Amino acid sequence: MSSWNAPTVTRGPGASAAGGLDAPAGGGLDATVELPGSKSITNRALVLAALAEGPSTVRGTLRSRDTNLMLAALEALGTEIRVDPASETTVSVLPGPLRGAAVDCGLAGTVMRFLPPAAALATGRVLFDGDPHARERPQTTILDALRGLGVAVDGDRLPFTIDGTGSVPGGEVTIDASGSSQFVSGLLLSAARFDAGVVIRHDGPPVPSTPHIDMTVDMLATAGVVVDTSVPNVWTVAPGPIAAVDWTVEPDLSNAAAFLAAAAVTGGTVRVPYWPAVTTQPGARIADVLAAMGCAVEHLDGTLSVRGPEVLKAVDLDLRDIGELTPTIAALCALADGESVLSGIAHLRGHETDRLAALTTEITRLGGTCTETDDGLRIRGTAGASLRGGTWESYADHRMATAGAIIGLVTPGVIVADIETTSKTLPDFPGMWQRMLGRA
Numbered sequence: 400m401s402s403w404n405a406p407t408v409t410r411g412p413g414a415s416a417a418g419g420l421d422a423p424a425g426g427g428l429d430a431t432v433e434l435p436g437s438k439s440i441t442n443r444a445l446v447l448a449a450l451a452e453g454p455s456t457v458r459g460t461l462r463s464r465d466t467n468l469m470l471a472a473l474e475a476l477g478t479e480i481r482v483d484p485a486s487e488t489t490v491s492v493l494p495g496p497l498r499g500a501a502v503d504c505g506l507a508g509t510v511m512r513f514l515p516p517a518a519a520l521a522t523g524r525v526l527f528d529g530d531p532h533a534r535e536r537p538q539t540t541i542l543d544a545l546r547g548l549g550v551a552v553d554g555d556r557l558p559f560t561i562d563g564t565g566s567v568p569g570g571e572v573t574i575d576a577s578g579s580s581q582f583v584s585g586l587l588l589s590a591a592r593f594d595a596g597v598v599i600r601h602d603g604p605p606v607p608s609t610p611h612i613d614m615t616v617d618m619l620a621t622a623g624v625v626v627d628t629s630v631p632n633v634w635t636v637a638p639g640p641i642a643a644v645d646w647t648v649e650p651d652l653s654n655a656a657a658f659l660a661a662a663a664v665t666g667g668t669v670r671v672p673y674w675p676a677v678t679t680q681p682g683a684r685i686a687d688v689l690a691a692m693g694c695a696v697e698h699l700d701g702t703l704s705v706r707g708p709e710v711l712k713a714v715d716l717d718l719r720d721i722g723e724l725t726p727t728i729a730a731l732c733a734l735a736d737g738e739s740v741l742s743g744i745a746h747l748r749g750h751e752t753d754r755l756a757a758l759t760t761e762i763t764r765l766g767g768t769c770t771e772t773d774d775g776l777r778i779r780g781t782a783g784a785s786l787r788g789g790t791w792e793s794y795a796d797h798r799m800a801t802a803g804a805i806i807g808l809v810t811p812g813v814i815v816a817d818i819e820t821t822s823k824t825l826p827d828f829p830g831m832w833q834r835m836l837g838r839a
């Protein structure tokens with residue numbers, strides 16, 4: 400685990416930002432950052448490919464800890480994975496009969512929630528385990544759902560086992576998915592392969608991150624599986640085949656958010672190319688959040704450009720749909736002018752770490768003002784002034800680490816602990832950050 404001296408940058412417009420997003424000469428940040436593939440799209444494409452009728456190809460595959468764990472798990476379960484020798488991001492997936500195996504989930508929500516329903520289709524025992532903190536992440540909901548659908552499950556959290564018989568009866572199940580949208584997505588991804596398909600009813604407080612469920616429904620449609628969503632909080636899938644698809648993964652917009660935030664806090668400019676015109680990725684909404692905070696935002700010819708203002712404005716935002724962006728947005732709020740309120744994100748207590756507690760502790764440690772509410776955070780910003788230097792703990796959470804890097808850009812002496820944790824979804828984050836600053 401290594402500590403990382405977060406680089407700082409001179410505040411002010413970058414080389415091309417003085418008169419507009421495309422005009423000349425300043426001294427600050429001015430960069431174009433190309434992002435690797437989306438974690439969420441990659442891990443959905445890989446699961447669908449493993450359950451499909453024939454071989455699929457996934458292009459632009461994210462190669463990071465979460466997606467490499469998914470590839471390893473699918474291989475252990477009997478899927479043939481062929482990585483193109485010319486590009487590790489082009490992966491062919493050849494489905495085979497699923498068999499018993501040991502699955503390491505790491506800290507990946509997408510592995511621990513998407514694979515148990517697929518493992519239920521295996522013949523044999525599948526043992527799931529993961530990182531120490533993964534054992535504390537909410538899991539019972541999907542395991543109880545599988546029990547209700549006729550699957551033999553032993554355990555309520557990691558580690559647990561599934562004894563597959565080669566088929567799953569399926570049918571109707573009622574769950575409380577307020578802890579994570581991944582409970583719904585996980586069931587939906589495999590549902591067409593269940594004998595009776597599935598009807599999932601959500602009963603409980605609102606489901607978070609619903610754009611991620613839209614992503615699942617959308618990708619299933621691409622694979623020929625129709626999800627009936629005509630009744631709110633009910634998802635119905637008829638049994639049927641999952642088609643093989645030639646997938647192309649969009650860049651990861653939630654990871655892009657951290658780089659765009661760098662422009663926001665420094666008054667510089669950052670551009671992200673290949674920004675999709677239409678997407679189900681909730682990360683796309685960072686554009687609206689940055690605009691609300693006073694950034695100049697432009698989406699032109701497939702590139703999203705952001706230029707930061709003199710001082711960021713405080714915001715009052717319900718982040719239930721886009722909870723994944725909270726650490727990035729909280730870092731911005733810590734430097735904004737006034738008090739920000741971030742709500743609708745109680746479920747973040749079950750993410751990679753308790754993100755509400757972690758953000759409160761770390762922002763406070765650097766001299767900022769942040770308190771937890773029942774369902775979010777209240778943050779009084781510094782109105783552009785620096786916080787004070789010190790260690791920013793990462794809690795094995797990639798987005799905590801990148802939030803520390805954002806604050807560190809304008810706060811001398813910030814040391815981000817365990818920067819390697821960013822490899823969960825972003826290989827070589829430190830290198831990308833340095834290159835963005837022109838210091839590679």
Ligand SMILES: O=C(O)C1=C[C@@H](OP(=O)(O)O)[C@@H](O)[C@H](O)C1
Nearest residue numbers: 439579580581607608611722723
């Ligand atoms: O399905 C997905 O790919 C994800 C769903 C969301 O989970 P929650 O609904 O648990 O927030 C999100 O935060 C996570 O990063 C990825």
Ligand SMILES: C=C(OP(=O)(O)O)C(=O)O
Nearest residue numbers: 506507508509723750751
């Ligand atoms: C919540 C996240 O991840 P996971 O897929 O592990 O739930 C995240 O990436 O912010």
